[in-house]
Amino acid sequence: MTITQLKYALAIAEHKNFTKAAEKCFVTQPTLSTQIQKLEDELDILIFDRSKKPIELTDVGRKIVYQARNIVNEADRIQDIVDQQKGFIGGEFRLGIIPTIMPTLLPMFLKNFINKYPKVKLKIEELTTEEIMSRLSDGHLDAAIAATPLESDNIKERVLYYEPFVSYIPNHHRLKDKTTIDASDLDVDEILLLEDGHCFRDGVINLCKTFKDHPEDKFHLESGSIETLIKLADEGMGMTLLPYLHTLDVSTKMEGNLRYFNEPSPAREVSLIYHKSELKMQIIDALHSVISGVVRGAIAFQNVKIISPLPK
Template identity: 75%
Template sequence: MTITQLQYVLAVAEYQNFTHAAEKSFVTQPTLSMQIQKLEDELDILIFDRSKKPIQLTQVGEKIVEQAKNIVNESYRIKDIVDQQKGYIGGEYRLGIIPTIMPTLLPLFLKNFVNKYPKVNLKIEEQNTETLIEKLEDGYLDAAIAATPLDNENIKERALYYEPFVAYVPENHRLNKLDKVSVNDLDLDDILLLEDGHCFRDGVINLCKSKKGFRDEQFQLESGSFETMMKLADEGLGMTLLPYLHTLNMSETQKKHLRYFTEPNPAREVSLIYHKSELKIHITDALKDIISGVVRGAIAFQNVKIVSPLHKK
């Protein structure tokens, strides 16, 4: 039994296809299949049920995969120890980011990080929080950036920044004449929301639920992007709330519709999250330093307080 064989088993378990797993493992499909077959022969069991499409784990295969994750992770830890001792920051690093953060945060830090740490092969994917947590727990991601708190005992959270909510109020809206808005001014009846599954949507709903008289049966028009919600607001269909970083590259015309909140500003906590095993922590530390540095200069608000927790989506 070898670490490489266990890595191949984990790849097939993830992609449920030998060819795809071989491509992701950078070996030929016959090589990967032969190594897994050798492991099955050695153990005298079948790890995968090849008769099913897609390929599925057998009952004993599920137990082997769980143990293989631990063994492979511990082998990575040895390399981490050596890299940290040598001061080396490099290798593959898989990062996930939620959709409401990805478009605005990535351009702020990516170039700086790549320039400072050229030996890190950064692989980034966009997923919702639930999927990111699953991939962190399964070892398919090294870290992720999401709204917190999550209250997951397997996941560590390190706050990167607190991002204020900003109201986008069209000319014909009842709040347009206000210089600043407060949480008490909000009415879920006329707030355009992201579609279900976005944690920013849950944050807005939580904000409104903190008011007296909130009714769960109220109707909301929902959309999949902030840009669409702004266009709908411009058409007189309501107002919307945006994360502060999303407002930085708006046109001057659009910025005229922005209304900031009275203090304490409602905000979301954005954190770097990773598994409690803390693999590749030297790269995680480097990533946190870069992001915290650039965002600190981009967010003009100081002493922002979170007035409501976000749901775990």
């Protein structure tokens, strides 16, 4: 049994196809098939049910793949130790970012990070929090940026910044004459929300203390885009709440529709999250340093109240 064979098994389990797994591992399909056959012969069991389309793990195969992932992670840790000893910060790094953070945060830090750490090859994906948690657990992501706390025993969280909520109130709305607002001013029936699967939506719902009195079917409109919510608010469909960084590039016309909360300002906690195995920590440390340094100057709010993305 070799580490290479275990990596091949993990690739097949992920892609459910020998050809795709071989491409992922940069070997020929016959080479990969031969190594898996040798592994199965040595263990005297079948890891994969090849009669199924797509290929499926057998019952014992699932247990083997679970253990193989732990073994491969521990083997990768050896390279981590060597890299840290040499002071090397480089290699492939898979980063997930939730949709309500990606468009504003990524342009703020990416160029800076690439210039500072040119040997790191970032592979960035926009994913929901649920997708991120799954991929971190499966070893398909090295780290992610998401709203926290997430309260997972397998995931570690390092806070990057606290991002206040800002109200977007169009001219026709009942709150338009207020210069600042309180959470008690909000009515969840009037708020345009992101669709299910976005943790920012859950934070808004938690902010609206009256939510328990409003059944889900009263949400007459939801969208997957914050920009769409702003346009719909302008058309008289309601108001919405924005993450603070989304307000930095709004037009002068739109800026007049922004209303800040009275202190303590409700805010979300944004963190760099990663698996408890703590692989590639030198890159995680570098990301944390660059991102927190960049955002610190953009968000000047000090007195904030953190609103959890988790429904209470």
